[in-house]
Amino acid sequence: MIKKSKGLMISAPKKSSGKTTLTLGLTAALTELGKKVRVFKKGPDYIDPMWHKAASGHTCFNIDPFWMDSDLCRRSYLSRCSGMDLCLVEGNHGLHDGLDLQGLNSGGFLAKLLGIPVLLVVDSAGMNRGVAAIVLGQQLLDRDVIISGVVLNNVATTRQADKQVAAIEHYCGIPVVGTIPRTDKVGIKERHLGLVTVHENPYVKETIEILAKTISDTCDLDKILTITHDILPQEDTIYVGKPKTEKKVTIGVAYDKSFCFYYPDNLQALQNEGAELVFFDTLNDTQLPEVDGIYIGGGFPESFLQELEQNKTIRAELATGIEQGLPVFAECGGLMYLTRSIERNGIKKEMVGAIPADVLFQKKPVGKGYTELEVCNKKGWFSFDGTVKGHEFHYSHLINISKEIEFKFKVTRGTGVNGTHDGIMHKNVLASYTHIHASVVQTWAKSFVQSVQAYK
Secondary structure (H helix, E strand, O other): OOOOEEEEEEEOOOOOOOHHHHHHHHHHHHHHOOOOEEEEEEOOOOHHHHHHHHHHOOOOEEEOOOOOOHHHHHHHHHOOOOOOOEEEEEOOOOOOOOOOOOOOOOHHHHHHHHOOOEEEEEEOOOOOOOHHHHHHHHHHHOOOOOEEEEEEEEEOOHHHHHHHHHHHHHHOOOOEEEEEEOOOOOOOOEEOOEEOOOOOOOOHHHHHHHHHHHHHHHEOHHHHHHOOEEEOOOOOOOOOOOOOOOOOEEEEEEOOOOEEEOOHHHHHHHHHOOEEEEEEOOOOOOOOOOOOEEEEOEEOHHHHHHHHHHOHHHHHHHHHHHHOOOOEEEEOHHHHHHEEEEEEOOEEEEOOOOEEEEEEEOOOOOEEEEEEEEEOOOOOOOOOOOEEEEEEEEOEEEEOOOOOOEEEEEEEEOOOOOOOEEEEEEOOEEEEOOEOOOOOOOHHHHHHHHHHHHHO
């Protein structure tokens, strides 16, 4: 028999209320008590899942109701809950924030879809009994969303906490299961694309330990477990068929401080199609591994321009391989790395030089949010009938683009490379600002592996 698990979403009335702090601390505290916890992240974020994996020891998966239909959302969640005591979902933005009036891709919508209640984190700064109006509004906007408890964050004094707890429990009829005091000792440093990754923080273990102690000291863990709902895990049916036991190709994956944005589903999908993944470091490795294809994800190449330029061997081998037809898939940071140069804050450094264009950074985002693409060029290894849904978040744009460059996609939502197109095609390279998710674009992994196999 499949063992039941417990499910719970952690959300808030608005962004930057403490969702990640609570999720990490609760995950780590329960893990220390011997509970098996898996965290899921609503939305396309890469960095929070890295921290969740560090706190729980289990891979964190993304669930996105904009990309995924309802059935895929449920399967993505329930198929990864087997053997877990608790399966948390960390929301993004506010609980009821969505792209349309009905909130069909909001955190509240996802909680209803998955059949799990919400633990609401409320930033209580500057309020006393009035905080109950915030919680009550969250309850009334959609009565089908079950808010089963509240955690108050950023509490200034015990007196303030007492007033807020009394008001919420009286007017809203739900328990306050924690009050986190205002402090500068809890938190994770942020940067222009969000939180700093675990690869760049030398104090990951210490940070998680502090968060675990903070939540253990300020929240009632037993009460939190009582407000969860039972869920019944399912078999993994996201990908058709079982992973290939016979490896057909070897794909090198750039994985280091510069390039670390990879959805676990994407790597799993490549392996399911028969790819052996070999990870390499663009900053420190002296040469490329012997591979049949290359995958370069997103990340922060702009933060390591000097180191990337200094590794001339890797850059030269990539450029030579690409000219000889080596299949490469590159997203955002990977696209930037393959161009001639990257310039940021007046500092310009040479990159791979395979794509005839240069990258220029600016202070405000160029492209931010969901994208929708249509295949407008049937050349190359990737073809897809219909709309490709993805996500972009970049402060850079391309300049000095060669007129010979061809594009794979027409942009119908978002920015892409130039506002109208994305997906630069060069030799056997496909490079775009758009990130895609393999469970949504299910032909991607098969197409890529087939192109690598043909090249091999």
